[in-house]
Amino acid sequence: MRRSRAPLDVLPAPEAANEMTDRERASSHPAAEPPSGVRTRSQLQRRRRIVQAAAALASRGGIEAMQMRTVAERAGVALGTLYRYFPSKMDLVVAVVGEELDLLERSIERRPPSAPTPAGKAADVLMRAARGLMREPELADALIRSLIITEVSTPFAERVSTLLLRVAAGLPREEITEDRLALAGALTAAWVMELLEMLRGRRTYEQMTRHIELAAERLFAGL
Amino acid sequence: MRRSRAPLDVLPAPEAANEMTDRERASSHPAAEPPSGVRTRSQLQRRRRIVQAAAALASRGGIEAMQMRTVAERAGVALGTLYRYFPSKMDLVVAVVGEELDLLERSIERRPPSAPTPAGKAADVLMRAARGLMREPELADALIRSLIITEVSTPFAERVSTLLLRVAAGLPREEITEDRLALAGALTAAWVMELLEMLRGRRTYEQMTRHIELAAERLFAGL
DNA sequence: CAGCTTTCTGGAACGTGTTCTACTTTGCTG
DNA sequence: CAGCAAAGTAGAACACGTTCCAGAAAGCTG
Numbered sequence A, B: 001m002r003r004s005r006a007p008l009d010v011l012p013a014p015e016a017a018n019e020m021t022d023r024e025r026a027s028s029h030p031a032a033e034p035p036s037g038v039r040t041r042s043q044l045q046r047r048r049r050i051v052q053a054a055a056a057l058a059s060r061g062g063i064e065a066m067q068m069r070t071v072a073e074r075a076g077v078a079l080g081t082l083y084r085y086f087p088s089k090m091d092l093v094v095a096v097v098g099e100e101l102d103l104l105e106r107s108i109e110r111r112p113p114s115a116p117t118p119a120g121k122a123a124d125v126l127m128r129a130a131r132g133l134m135r136e137p138e139l140a141d142a143l144i145r146s147l148i149i150t151e152v153s154t155p156f157a158e159r160v161s162t163l164l165l166r167v168a169a170g171l172p173r174e175e176i177t178e179d180r181l182a183l184a185g186a187l188t189a190a191w192v193m194e195l196l197e198m199l200r201g202r203r204t205y206e207q208m209t210r211h212i213e214l215a216a217e218r219l220f221a222g223l
Numbered sequence C: 001c002a003g004c005t006t007t008c009t010g011g012a013a014c015g016t017g018t019t020c021t022a023c024t025t026t027g028c029t030g
Numbered sequence D: 001c002a003g004c005a006a007a008g009t010a011g012a013a014c015a016c017g018t019t020c021c022a023g024a025a026a027g028c029t030g
Helices: A041-059 A068-075 A079-085 A089-110 A118-134 A137-149 A156-167 A178-199 A205-219 B041-059 B068-075 B079-085 B089-110 B118-134 B137-149 B156-167 B178-199 B205-219
Strands: none
Touching (some): A041 A068, A041 A079, A041 A089, A041 A137, A068 A079, A068 A089, A089 A118, A089 A137, A118 A137, A118 A156, A118 A178, A118 A205, A137 B137, A178 A205, A178 B178, A205 B178, B041 B068, B041 B079, B041 B137, B068 B079, B089 B118, B089 B137, B118 B137, B118 B156, B118 B178, B118 B205, B156 B178, B178 B205
């Protein structure tokens, strides 16, 4: 019986750069809930230290190495505090993934895909992300599986799909229709599965590339 | 450190249709494949009781209700025995899913999809499966997530993909190429994700149907 | 049937995620 | 500054998957 409550924030939102700012009187509400923005600088730092420690641990030994006690210790906080920031291990994983995604988005911005067609661009983006993830296979595996499993709200797939539509198909946000999102979602889903297969050693990089290109060609044709 | 060893069988093989009816003396077929095949009648029954108990428990309360101790108790075996049959909870889940898949395959055989195009047929099959799974949402959710996560060998996606190619595209096994499998795999992946979204209440049945049809049309065009 | 091996059993024990408790520290706010 | 609630701390405790163990039961095999 562990529901995912978020006393501080926890959301994987790309609002990482959220410097502590204002704050309202504590009284205001009897324990409102999730939102409640970050409070002090030290809390921001604590949060950062935690996520950092978690990522570091996970990048060796995967998720099993990322034990809550160890993370707490390494981040220099008490176990209870860790749980105040991240009500479950999954929430922590989600936060780590969020940062990875930020990284990817920035990387894409810096160097947009060069392929001529939308399909080509999409495959390009996805395979670049795959390469990035494969640099830390343990972490990647753990993260992806965790994400799929979690009940914690994770706009992961949607974030990737939207990214694809924007950067590969060159669609401005307004032109992202449900149908298009569905197609991009299918491609994202295929990508995730292929990635998992590769991580499990059941796909070579070449196979995965081919499969993604094949699917992208069909799903992104005419976009 | 828990490796998945299978002392008896454990494979999600489609050999489920074993009615407890007649059971030839253990000898009959030397039960080839996995390590030591199933042995005696009582072992078969034990295995069946376990899977049954597991499925029953999981269909209420999902996977969390399917606790190893409870399963063991309910199946009338000792915990140690349960672990002899299924070296990990995941193996048990895989077995349960295997049975569900058998059910689906039989259902498809009984009443093949009627749509005219391969794409239509594929969507038909997938949505039928979805409806079936949605009858036990807790179970479905738990099973799917577990399957994706598991390291236990799970030809789940491949099984579904192959089924699609055979029944929707009418391809005999020999004509199932890697490229075709990749396309079917993409559709399967999209289906799985949509299913998860629906189970989480983030999709309506209608949305999912549309998305799957959309993806199927493109991925199965010209098959 | 005796002797051996394999399987089962009940139950203890271990590891790790999660929760709880009692206490201290921090950061206000009147 | 005194008071107070929120946030943090150390550490025990709990839950459940998993492992181990010693002994009983079941199956062979000679």
